[in-house]
Amino acid sequence: MQIESTRFGRVEIADDAVINFPDGLIGLPGTRYALIAQTESSVFLWLHSVDDPAVALPVANPWLFFGNYEVEVSDEDAEKLRLEGPANADILCVVRASDRLEEFTVNLRGPLVVNGPERIGRQIINETGDFSVRQPLFSETELNRVRPSAPAAPVAATGV
């Protein structure tokens, strides 16, 4: 299918790349999203709404930034995700992007759990640890290694 993204223009989404969030994302419209990558090497992906062309959130694998991060998925959440174990659970965290790298933050308290094979996603409240909803993403050392990427190339739909 195609979406007319307000950010990226026309984007082709493979049908099997769509992730269903039956309960939506907290505070946002729509229940169907797809992960799109701007560049193959980007550590960030966009979780783009299939239902609303204006809704897209940057997301990232939290362990790329926080090696000691932990997520606890409750039995109720696992049941809704039809997860039988951690093997099929992909974890993504919502990134609040900014013009300034030092203002990037990530929500470690409300991660997205995706059952890859079943294409079901759910935003959960992570009850383990004391993780922040607004954790600064880049330490000073990392800031020296990161620069803004080139202007968005045509985006390609990817799976998780």
Next chain:
Amino acid sequence: MLVITRRSGERICLGDDVTITVLEISGSTVRLGIEAPSEVPVYRHEIWAAVKAENQAAANASITRLPTPTESSN
């Protein structure tokens, strides 16, 4: 808004499916037991509100470019 008084051990029903029990009152804190069907999400309000605010802020960012580690882009 409905304002009612409950004592320890008393309950509140929300519709047919949701029951809230006042388990214990200790000083300024109250322990509540919540029974609800699995399809009814139950959140602490401040966490729910914070996650909602972060989602909306993330979706509203005017950013269309995201940073790339220099190692992998060179």
